[in-house]
Amino acid sequence: MPVLLKIEGLSKAFGGLWAVQDYSLELPEGKVIGLIGPNGAGKTTTFNLITGMLKPNSGSIKFNDVEIIGHRPDQIASSGIARTFQLLHLYGSLTVEMNLNISYHVHLKYRFIDALFGLPEFIKEEKRMNDLVDLMLELFELKKYRNIQASTLPYGLQRKLDIARCLVAQPKLLLLDEPCCGMNNVEVEKLSSLIKDIQSKFSLTMVIVEHRVPFIMGLAEYIQVLDHGILISEGPPDKIINDPKVIEAYLGVENNAT
Amino acid sequence: MIKVNYSNKPNTFSGIWIPFGVGLGFLFVVLGIFNLVLDNYILHIITVIGIYIIAATSLNLTNGYTGLFSLGHTGFMLIGAYTSVLLTYKVSLRAAYNLPSLPTLLGGANYQWPFLPALLTGGVIAAIVAMIVGYPVLRLRGHYLAVASLGFMIIVTTMAKGMKSFTRGASGIQVIPHYSNLWNVYIWVAITIFVLWRILQSAPGRAMLAIRESEVSAQSQGINLMKYKLYAFVSGAFFAGIAGGLYAHFTRSIRPYEFSFSMTFFIVIMPIIGGSRNLFGPALGASLLIAMRYLLKPAEEALGVYGLVELIYAALLVSVMLWRPGGILGKESRAK
Numbered sequence: 337m338p339v340l341l342k343i344e345g346l347s348k349a350f351g352g353l354w355a356v357q358d359y360s361l362e363l364p365e366g367k368v369i370g371l372i373g374p375n376g377a378g379k380t381t382t383f384n385l386i387t388g389m390l391k392p393n394s395g396s397i398k399f400n401d402v403e404i405i406g407h408r409p410d411q412i413a414s415s416g417i418a419r420t421f422q423l424l425h426l427y428g429s430l431t432v433e434m435n436l437n438i439s440y441h442v443h444l445k446y447r448f449i450d451a452l453f454g455l456p457e458f459i460k461e462e463k464r465m466n467d468l469v470d471l472m473l474e475l476f477e478l479k480k481y482r483n484i485q486a487s488t489l490p491y492g493l494q495r496k497l498d499i500a501r502c503l504v505a506q507p508k509l510l511l512l513d514e515p516c517c518g519m520n521n522v523e524v525e526k527l528s529s530l531i532k533d534i535q536s537k538f539s540l541t542m543v544i545v546e547h548r549v550p551f552i553m554g555l556a557e558y559i560q561v562l563d564h565g566i567l568i569s570e571g572p573p574d575k576i577i578n579d580p581k582v583i584e585a586y587l588g589v590e591n592n593a594t
Numbered sequence: 595m596i597k598v599n600y601s602n603k604p605n606t607f608s609g610i611w612i613p614f615g616v617g618l619g620f621l622f623v624v625l626g627i628f629n630l631v632l633d634n635y636i637l638h639i640i641t642v643i644g645i646y647i648i649a650a651t652s653l654n655l656t657n658g659y660t661g662l663f664s665l666g667h668t669g670f671m672l673i674g675a676y677t678s679v680l681l682t683y684k685v686s687l688r689a690a691y692n693l694p695s696l697p698t699l700l701g702g703a704n705y706q707w708p709f710l711p712a713l714l715t716g717g718v719i720a721a722i723v724a725m726i727v728g729y730p731v732l733r734l735r736g737h738y739l740a741v742a743s744l745g746f747m748i749i750v751t752t753m754a755k756g757m758k759s760f761t762r763g764a765s766g767i768q769v770i771p772h773y774s775n776l777w778n779v780y781i782w783v784a785i786t787i788f789v790l791w792r793i794l795q796s797a798p799g800r801a802m803l804a805i806r807e808s809e810v811s812a813q814s815q816g817i818n819l820m821k822y823k824l825y826a827f828v829s830g831a832f833f834a835g836i837a838g839g840l841y842a843h844f845t846r847s848i849r850p851y852e853f854s855f856s857m858t859f860f861i862v863i864m865p866i867i868g869g870s871r872n873l874f875g876p877a878l879g880a881s882l883l884i885a886m887r888y889l890l891k892p893a894e895e896a897l898g899v900y901g902l903v904e905l906i907y908a909a910l911l912v913s914v915m916l917w918r919p920g921g922i923l924g925k926e927s928r929a930k
Contacts, residue, residue: 387814413816421814427807438804442816444797451796452789454610458796462605505815 337364340541341386341509346395348378348385348565355381357565359395363509368535368542370556370573372549374585378565379545380422383511386543387419388412399509414442418507420498422514422545428487432478432497433469435486439504440465468504475534476500492523496530503534512544516551528554549577561585605795614791618784625780637776643884644779645841648786650864650876652833655790657862658870659799660826661806662732665858666743667834669750672853673723674716674835675842676754676761679770681712682843687769692762709773713839720835724828732823747858754850766849767842774844782840783877786833791873793829802826856904863907867914869921878923883907 341363348356356378363369371379384390386397388409397404404412418439427435444465450458473479476496481489486497495515502510515531516524528551535542535555546552552559553573560570563585569576576582628640649671656662681696685706688695695703707715731742754761761767793799801822804812813819842848860883868879887903894902914921 389810389814408818409813410816410818413814419814421811425808425811427804427811430803430807434800434803438800438812438817439815441797441801441804446797448793448796448798451798452792454605454607459605459607462796501815 337366339363340365340400341543342396342398343386344396344398346382346385346392346397348381348390348392354565356385356392356562359562359565359567361560363541363543365508365541366539367558368540368544368556370552370559371543371545371562372547372552372559372576373562376564377562377585379562380513381565382562383419383513383543383545386412386511387417413505416506416508417511418502418505418509419511420502420513420515422517424494424498426486426494426497426501429485431483432486432489433473433482435497436469436472436501436504437465439501440468442505468506472500472504476530492519495519495527499531499534503538506538508541510540510542512542512546514545514547516546516548524548524551531555553577610792610795614788621780621784625776629776639885639888641774641776641779641844642888643881644776644783645774645837645844646861646864646880646884647783647877648779648833648837648840649861650868650880651783651786651790651873652830652837653861654865654870654876655793655802655826655830658865658876659794659806660802660823662823662826663736663740664743664827664830665740665862666727666746666750667830667861668853668858669743669747670720670724670831670834671838671841671857672750672754672850673720674713674838675848675853676716676767676838677719677835678709678712678716678839679767679842679848680760681707681715682709682771682773683767684769684771691767691769693767694760709771709778709843713836713843716839717832717835720838721828721832724831725824728824728827729820732820732827744858747854751850751854754853761850764850766847766852768847770842770846770848772843772846774840779840779844782836786836787873787877789829789833794873798822798825860907863911865921867910867921869923871920872923875921875923879921882922 339362341361343359343361346356346359347354359378359382361369371382373379381390385392388404388407388411392405395405399412399415399417402415404415407415427438430438444461446458446461449455473482476499478493478497478500481493486494489497499512499515512531516527519527532555534540544552544555556573558571559573559576561568561576561579561582568581568585569579571579625640629637632640649667653664653667656664680693681700683691683693683706685704687693696705701707727746731739731746734742755764793802801812801817802825804815804817805819805822809819838853864879864883865876866879867882868877869875886906890903890906894900918924
């Protein structure tokens with residue numbers, strides 16, 4: 337499997353605080369990797385660095401063998417990286433369908449003149465978009481909410497919509513930032529199987545940031561653990577849960593002195 | 595959950611041209627009937643309404659759809675008005691009115707441009723200025739953008755006052771050829787609404803909506819923020835330039851201060867009152883406000899209360915904000 341995303345020595349400081357320090361990752365195509373760590377470990381910052389929202393102090397990020405540091409976020413997105421947000425940024429006052437339509441943006445190549453006069457190129461591409469959006473509405477069971485204003489959806493559905501619209505963009509790499517933040521256990525289970533489904537269906541490459549250990553254990557084949565911006569452990573899930581360093585980061589050290 | 599009655603029918607060739615053809619036919623049949631039965635004064639009002647529909651509808655592209663609150667629209671109208679007027683000004687009157695002859699490049703001393711090319715040139719110059727001004731200014735958001743664009747409007751009106759050799763300064767330009775009429779104004783109304791509708795039904799329009807809703811999201815979905823902000827700003831400015839040109843060739847006299855605060859206020863509140871999320875909202879707002887202005891003018895004079903119209907506008911604006919925050923045609927509730 338060719339390497340899709342290769343990160344080397346990535347560092348980012350906010351003032352004197354290292355949010356991410358010397359982070360590296362080699363992600364082959366089709367793999368799912370989990371990124372875990374306590375609050376403030378630098379997981380979201382890593383995502384922001386990959387998507388170009390933040391500029392790193394040093395390091396290199398190669399996507400498909402192209403260095404993407406210094407590219408604008410929209411350029412990085414059009415090259416095939418999509419992400420969800422921990423704090424949702426849906427297009428609140430637009431309909432569910434419109435939220436999905438907008439995500440297809442990078443694939444629409446027609447000129448304005450095609451749209452103005454309704455020329456074949458425009459009709460063809462818009463049809464392709466509508467078909468894909470219909471498929472996603474079906475897959476995510478959002479069909480009956482098609483004309484609902486996104487901000488008025490129940491929270492769980494908004495989370496789903498956020499993932500659905502990433503898939504409309506047909507990304508090569510999908511970054512999920514705490515996809516089940518604020519969900520109850522039943523919803524988490526459903527979401528977990530949905531993500532598994534779509535992962536195999538579209539053979540997606542994913543990086544998932546998540547707090548819930550069982551959720552991530554069930555999804556990711558490989559896990560990295562961040563603490564205070566430093567990679568403290570990585571490996572397959574069963575190795576990670578038994579790693580004393582990880583237990584220390586999450587639970588603290590056992591005090592043997594007493 | 596709130597359902598939005600927004601039909602996003604799949605785009606087809608007939609889905610574009612049938613509604614447009616029907617709408618256009620209907621518009622011109624109605625205008626034809628008006629032309630036969632109504633007197634000239636009312637037709638005059640209807641033409642003025644048309645000009646304001648173009649201005650308000652195009653302003654709504656930035657203010658309503660892209661969420662860029664611009665107060666500089668009248669600046670572009672002024673640019674369009676003065677540009678087209680200088681080109682179409684009667685050769686025989688140029689010397690008498692102390693206006694410069696055209697440079698050789700534009701036809702020389704004995705050439706007077708026909709209306710349409712002059713009008714288009716006015717629109718294009720306004721668009722070019724929008725591109726130059728937009729690049730730095732559109733980096734700002736919210737109040738900052740509003741103030742910066744207002745500054746642009748003031749700069750433009752001051753320049754029009756100051757460049758006396760071209761514009762005759764504050765005394766303005768009179769005896770402009772009377773080219774605008776009911777028909778060409780409403781042809782431009784139809785073009786403006788059609789083009790805006792097509793923008794909104796395709797990728798650029800969706801990108802603009804995305805920018806209004808969340809810049810962070812739009813960016814992470816491959817939407818180039820500056821490109822689409824400029825897109826909205828520049829296309830809006832083009833139609834503002836056209837509206838300015840039509841206005842000048844209709845009133846037949848322009849002064850820099852006409853394109854200042856009061857006009858800015860009018861065209862900014864038109865979409866808000868009519869419904870800034872509806873394609874026809876600005877048109878409704880423009881029709882209402884302009885009709886009211888002409889209807890209330892006699893009352894104002896009879897009572898001796900000058901400024902009554904502005905007071906009523908303000909009251910109307912406040913009531914709309916309180917009871918129908920989406921405007922008269924706005925169906926969508928406001929996002930919490």
